[in-house]
Amino acid sequence: MMKVLYVDDEPDNLITFKMGFRKWFEVIVTSNPEEARQIAQKPEVSVLVTDQRMPGMTGLQLAGKLSKIRPELPVIMLTAYDDRDVMLEAIRLGGVFGYVLKPWDFDELKQVIQNAIQTCHLRQENKELVTRLTRKNEELEKAYAEILQMKKKLEEENVLIKEDLNQFIRPGEIVGKSKALVKVLKQIHQAAETNSSVLLLGETGTGKELFARLVHKLSNRRDNLLVSINCSAIPETLIESELFGHEKGAFSGALNTKHGRFEIANGGTLFLDEIGELPLAVQPKLLRVLQEYEFERVGGNKTIKTDFRLVTATNRNLEDAVGKGRFRDDLFYRLNIFPVEIPPLRERMEDLPLLVRFFVEKLNRKTGKKIDTVPRSTLSILMDYHWPGNIRELSNVVERAHILSEDGKLVVGEWFKPGVNQAQYRTNTVPTLDEVTRKHIVKTLESVGWRVRGDKGAANLLGLNPSTLESRMKKLGIMRP
């Protein structure tokens, strides 16, 4: 049975109410509004019927307090005619369900109470429904948040694992898929089919040697040797005999006949790295062998024929060197038949993730340590940097990170400070004072035919003592070509 709570400060009213309604409802009565407030909080109470004028607390005050605790509990006010307007306002504001004028009519009050009970049930059902829905919603939201978090984690951790790496590995392990790289590869393919000299131009560490190997691999000389020599790594005095060989006794220390690289490369490819460093004195000999495919060993007079394909590389601006008289123009034109510009890494950053993955896998195989995740955070640090040392520098950074990383995740630590490195990169592009001085002295010397002393000498033009200029030239490595 429904519980109806009735509060009135007049005990007679309580008795009348109880006697009148107990047949219809379970009636609880009290003359104390505070006690009524407490009882009304129990969920089994479906309706509160209250007198308006009571000592300590009015019916409206009681309704106000309960509306905060049990908003679904309907409150019926028993009120004198004088309070009618106040009640109407309270009903309008929603704090009170209805009112009945005193003295109340039994049937009218019974009807109002029954309506209120129904309302209470509906409100209670609604409340449960809302609670259930809210709970479901919360569960859904929680699940969704978990999914989002998992997705983010997966994205972060597997950012590099998605693509089939093999798709982007070319012969000679050239990794990348950028437009810039694909263009270079196309050029290399075109060049490889011919027998022409190829000149690879690019900053240090861009992979020039790799592309030289690719030219050889793709050419019909692939079954013969690829012979490499780095012109900057060999002392000037030895380079000629390295390239052309020497006869026994050609100079002190030449104990045996030596075959030069041009001879060894017969039938294959000769790769001259850092060609810009080739001393001026050797350049005419290279030109001759390029034109006639014959040469003599140092200290010999027997002409040797050779059949090679030349690939050269430089990280210098050869045209500049020609302009400064450090490189012969006729040789430059001969080498520049098929120039291929290898773009620096910062101009093909989309290759960086693949390269990182490639180096990580290589190191995994080499060291046995397993790093299988490259987090997005690591990538974004690497992508923020300008890589003046290009792919070689990247490979070194990845190797260091590989050693220091734990839990299968590649991380770059404090030691990698892109800000600092970038600053270095920027200052590196600004010539040093020595470089500027060197250029200025060379230019002045060139303008006076390399004369140092005298009125028309460079020292005079520069406002220097001739011996000061000479010692500075020595310090800066300036020599007459």
Ligand SMILES: Nc1ncnc2c1ncn2[C@@H]1O[C@H](COP(=O)(O)OP(=O)(O)OP(=O)(O)O)[C@@H](O)[C@H]1O
């Ligand atoms: N596209 C690439 N894919 C994979 N590895 C690469 C790629 N490009 C360069 N590398 C690697 O980067 C390193 C540097 O390349 P390489 O020695 O060919 O550069 P370089 O341009 O000849 O440098 P330098 O001018 O200093 O001689 C090598 O270990 C090479 O294998």
